[in-house]
Amino acid sequence: MAESEEYYDYLFKLVLIGDSGVGKSNLLSRFTRNEFLYESKSTIGVEFATRNLKMEGKTVKAQIWDTAGQERYRAITSAYYRGAVGALLVFDITKRATYDNVDRWLKELREHADPDIAIMLVGNKTDQPHLRGVSTAEAQQKAREAKLSYFETSALSGDNVEASFTELVKEIYSIASRAQIDVAGSSWVPTQFRPDHAESVPLGGPAKPASNGGCC
Amino acid sequence: MGSSLNAERIKKLVDNCKLDELRRIGQETGFQDARIRRIAWPYLIRSFGDVKNFEIKENTTSSFSEQIALDTKRSCFKYFASEKAWDEMSEESRAKAHSKVEEMQNKLNRVLNMVFSQGSSLHYYQGFNDLANTVMSVITDESECAQLCHHLAANQFSLCTTPSLAPVTDELSLIFHILGFNEQKLLDHLTKANLNDPFFAVGWVLTWFAHDIDNTEAIARMFDFMVCSHPLAAVYAATVVVLVERDGVLAREADYAEIYSFLRSIMTERDHEREQEWSKEVLRATSKVIAQKEKAMGPPPHFLGYVQMILEQTTALLKRMPPASFHTCTDVLFPKYPILCTSFDEEHLAKAVARRERRRELTRTVVVGGILGLAVVVVVAVASQGRAEGYT
Numbered sequence: 001m002a003e004s005e006e007y008y009d010y011l012f013k014l015v016l017i018g019d020s021g022v023g024k025s026n027l028l029s030r031f032t033r034n035e036f037l038y039e040s041k042s043t044i045g046v047e048f049a050t051r052n053l054k055m056e057g058k059t060v061k062a063q064i065w066d067t068a069g070q071e072r073y074r075a076i077t078s079a080y081y082r083g084a085v086g087a088l089l090v091f092d093i094t095k096r097a098t099y100d101n102v103d104r105w106l107k108e109l110r111e112h113a114d115p116d117i118a119i120m121l122v123g124n125k126t127d128q129p130h131l132r133g134v135s136t137a138e139a140q141q142k143a144r145e146a147k148l149s150y151f152e153t154s155a156l157s158g159d160n161v162e163a164s165f166t167e168l169v170k171e172i173y174s175i176a177s178r179a180q181i182d183v184a185g186s187s188w189v190p191t192q193f194r195p196d197h198a199e200s201v202p203l204g205g206p207a208k209p210a211s212n213g214g215c216c
Numbered sequence: 217m218g219s220s221l222n223a224e225r226i227k228k229l230v231d232n233c234k235l236d237e238l239r240r241i242g243q244e245t246g247f248q249d250a251r252i253r254r255i256a257w258p259y260l261i262r263s264f265g266d267v268k269n270f271e272i273k274e275n276t277t278s279s280f281s282e283q284i285a286l287d288t289k290r291s292c293f294k295y296f297a298s299e300k301a302w303d304e305m306s307e308e309s310r311a312k313a314h315s316k317v318e319e320m321q322n323k324l325n326r327v328l329n330m331v332f333s334q335g336s337s338l339h340y341y342q343g344f345n346d347l348a349n350t351v352m353s354v355i356t357d358e359s360e361c362a363q364l365c366h367h368l369a370a371n372q373f374s375l376c377t378t379p380s381l382a383p384v385t386d387e388l389s390l391i392f393h394i395l396g397f398n399e400q401k402l403l404d405h406l407t408k409a410n411l412n413d414p415f416f417a418v419g420w421v422l423t424w425f426a427h428d429i430d431n432t433e434a435i436a437r438m439f440d441f442m443v444c445s446h447p448l449a450a451v452y453a454a455t456v457v458v459l460v461e462r463d464g465v466l467a468r469e470a471d472y473a474e475i476y477s478f479l480r481s482i483m484t485e486r487d488h489e490r491e492q493e494w495s496k497e498v499l500r501a502t503s504k505v506i507a508q509k510e511k512a513m514g515p516p517p518h519f520l521g522y523v524q525m526i527l528e529q530t531t532a533l534l535k536r537m538p539p540a541s542f543h544t545c546t547d548v549l550f551p552k553y554p555i556l557c558t559s560f561d562e563e564h565l566a567k568a569v570a571r572r573e574r575r576r577e578l579t580r581t582v583v584v585g586g587i588l589g590l591a592v593v594v595v596v597a598v599a600s601q602g603r604a605e606g607y608t
Binding site for chain 2: 040047069070076
């Protein structure tokens with residue numbers, strides 16, 4: 001790549017949440033490395049990966065935190081909601097129970113995340129249409145009611161993965177760039193893992209370019 | 217193998233209940249092959265306490281069955297091929313290998329269901345599958361394996377199998393506490409990066425590193441050490457990893473994500489390293505066993521050498537700052553979990569409990585005294601008022 005991975009104009013922290021086994025980690029590896037692991041392990045605690053995206057000529061670094069799905073890990077994973085500007089709430093379209101739990105995850109976000117976090121509902125595993133247990137229309141309806149956007153993806157085939165992440169980033173970007181005009185002149189720092197400062201920077205502002213700009 | 221470690225000798229030690237000697241071997245060199253481990257591990261695992269009424273149940277389920285099924289389906293792969301080898305396999309050989317893996321996964325599933333359906337209050341957590349997988353790679357008999365996993369769940373992992381993971385986060389905080397005594401500069405850097413909780417180490421502690429390591433020999437070596445050590449030994453080992461990797465941490469910007477991802481993946485990185493970035497000099501200088509063995513057997517396989525070094529430093533740290541020495545702090549940090557002072561230091565536990573009792577007693581005295589004092593003041597005030605009124 002010609003451009004250094006280090007350089008970015010904006011840093012967005014996103015979280016991947018949802019029940020165990022819905023495919024969060026594989027969505028992330030598909031998006032950041034274009035990989036799908038048949039032999040993937042369950043996630044313990046929290047892992048993360050990043051990918052840079054171009055938005056209107058600016059570089060946005062998406063820093064995506066992938067969380068363990070099992071309920072008992074919430075004590076740890078919910079600490080990562082703070083300061084996040086976006087969330088992908090994933091369920092498995094072939095497992096009804098994971099869809100039924102969406103409301104609980106929304107409640108989780110309401111309790112621990114910033115109030116204006118952008119949330120996208122994602123129905124994963126469209127590569128198994130014969131096992132579908134949740135219809136598109138139904139999920140769309142739920143998303144509309146909760147004012148979320150909705151995407152259906154397949155981490156396995158790669159279908160719609162790029163589109164869903166990009167759409168969420170775009171949504172946040174448009175809010176962030178609008179907000180930037182409002183606070184022009186104030187010195188923004190990127191939203192990092194800074195619980196005590198999180199509320200002062202609801203959206204990732206322009207980050208300082210890395211001091212050593214890599215090759216040029 | 218040219219060492220004096222052989223199955224007969226270990227068997228003799230087990231038969232004669234030479235627990236200390238066995239523990240010393242497990243910590244210093246490990247048991248080196250599955251045959252010897254099969255003799256040593258059951259005895260050592262059981263030495264941490266009794267588990268009452270283990271029932272052998274075939275085809276049982278538990279309230280954790282769903283989660284167990286999800287996790288076992290994602291287990292066992294490393295016992296057939298490395299991650300890279302899986303990646304490069306043809307569709308056909310992958311399908312063939314998968315059916316073999318499935319057999320092992322089904323067995324693991326049965327083991328885990330047996331462990332968590334014992335009517336006890338043990339709670340399954342994601343990661344326990346990695347632990348049980350390791351035990352199963354050595355103890356092939358299904359019910360014996362389940363019984364030993366049950367022992368682990370009830371004793372050395374008793375803090376992890378409670379209904380919430382809160383005790384584990386307390387346990388993890390000990391990492392920074394120990395770091396503070398050893399490397400203030402390192403701790404300052406972590407604090408500057410807002411790394412206030414060592415969550416990067418949660419998988420290490422919950423699985424004795426089995427989740428992050430693919431090298432099955434190295435995992436077994438890790439377990440040789442842990443089944444011989446204090447329940448907090450994994451927390452000490454985690455601390456040592458951070459200390460050993462200090463230059464890597466300090467070289468990074470004090471940024472949460474940077475440092476988190478570096479530490480979170482360091483064991484896997486070291487495991488997968490082809491080239492030996494770790495200079496042999498460092499290993500030789502820090503590991504007595506490696507220096508000795510090298511003379512006889514040539515240089516150690518790289519990652520095993522790394523693990524050996526970590527464990528030797530863990531032993532040293534455990535000796536220098538034994539868990540008992542943290543009792544004043546564990547008493548404050550873990551008031552609800554006196555269980556942290558298990559087995560090895562009952563005396564300290566008794567003292568800690570007595571200390572707490574005394575404190576509680578003192579509080580009670582102060583409160584009662586305060587109330588009595590107040591009552592006296594009120595009575596006197598009322599009486600004097602009454603007297604004053606009487607005069608008018």
